Amino acid sequence: MFCRFFGNYLLGKNIITDQQLEEILDYRKNNRVKLGLIAVEQNMLTPARADEVNRLQMKMDKRFGDIAVEKGYLTESDIAKLLQLQGNPYLMFVQAASEKGILTKEIIDANLVCFQKDNSFSDGQMAVLKNGDLDQVVSFIIKVEKPYDSLVALALKNIVRFASTDLAVGTLTRENKVKANHIGLQSLNGDHEIMLALACDEEELLTIASPFGKEDFECVNVDAMDAICEFINCTNGLFASKLSQDGIELDMLPPQFYETSTLSTEGEFYVLPIQVCGQWVKLILSVNASWNIN
Numbered sequence: 001m002f003c004r005f006f007g008n009y010l011l012g013k014n015i016i017t018d019q020q021l022e023e024i025l026d027y028r029k030n031n032r033v034k035l036g037l038i039a040v041e042q043n044m045l046t047p048a049r050a051d052e053v054n055r056l057q058m059k060m061d062k063r064f065g066d067i068a069v070e071k072g073y074l075t076e077s078d079i080a081k082l083l084q085l086q087g088n089p090y091l092m093f094v095q096a097a098s099e100k101g102i103l104t105k106e107i108i109d110a111n112l113v114c115f116q117k118d119n120s121f122s123d124g125q126m127a128v129l130k131n132g133d134l135d136q137v138v139s140f141i142i143k144v145e146k147p148y149d150s151l152v153a154l155a156l157k158n159i160v161r162f163a164s165t166d167l168a169v170g171t172l173t174r175e176n177k178v179k180a181n182h183i184g185l186q187s188l189n190g191d192h193e194i195m196l197a198l199a200c201d202e203e204e205l206l207t208i209a210s211p212f213g214k215e216d217f218e219c220v221n222v223d224a225m226d227a228i229c230e231f232i233n234c235t236n237g238l239f240a241s242k243l244s245q246d247g248i249e250l251d252m253l254p255p256q257f258y259e260t261s262t263l264s265t266e267g268e269f270y271v272l273p274i275q276v277c278g279q280w281v282k283l284i285l286s287v288n289a290s291w292n293i294n
Contacts, residue, residue, distance in 0.1 A: 053068050185198075
């Protein structure tokens with residue numbers, strides 16, 4: 001989430017272009033964060049020592065970690081910790097932007113200060129965002145009451161797990177009516193009354209349907225919406241299972257999809273724009289409120 005979220009911020013400030021952001025995002029697909037960059041960021045190596053090990057790698061057929069241990073700069077336990085951090089989104093952004101010649105780390109960090117200030121994030125919240133912990137990110141970016149916040153987190157994690165890591169979210173709103181050309185939804189009844197939906201107007205849901213359904217859908221047809229409904233069912237199933245451990249029982253109704261319809265409620269929907277691979281879809285959540293669709 002960090003890469004797209006922060007990348008959108010830089011786009012809005014005209015610091016990078018659309019093409020440059022796509023280059024950064026594409027880079028992540030086939031690369032991992034280098035141990036030297038992580039070690040410097042974690043203050044486990046000085047930049048000079050990291051450069052020294054990198055230069056030695058050009059002469060020796062050995063891994064960065066093996067050379068650093070042989071030189072006495074790092075221990076085996078240090079290497080284990082660094083390997084755990086190779087998926088760090090912030091460091092991946094830094095590495096991608098640097099190697100592509102788009103931005104230096106100094107420019108990135110200077111803009112991060114502005115990004116933090118503009119979004120009123122605390123230092124702790126910035127650390128969470130940079131590390132990519134979706135459960136914690138949801139807790140301060142997306143204001144949904146408990147325990148329903150964990151359902152939103154599950155939906156986002158499943159998009160990352162089954163569709164794409166190229167993810168960002170917009171501003172959560174509360175609305176009593178949502179109209180869309182394609183809507184997939186499922187209700188859960190029991191100790192809570194919940195409805196979770198994904199919606200779009202054009203072909204945006206294909207960014208989830210195609211990878212989840214393992215089929216390259218050309219349009220939002222019946223098969224594509226079946227994949228979206230199964231994605232929602234999978235997400236709700238995990239949520240219901242989680243609540244059952246706390247003694248909260250939910251029954252899942254069969255998922256359904258609708259074309260050119262309007263969701264309305266006497267209460268309010270949570271409506272969260274989600275950007276997947278540059279395309280915006282809507283996640284809609286109804287909690288303990290009657291709703292209808294027509």
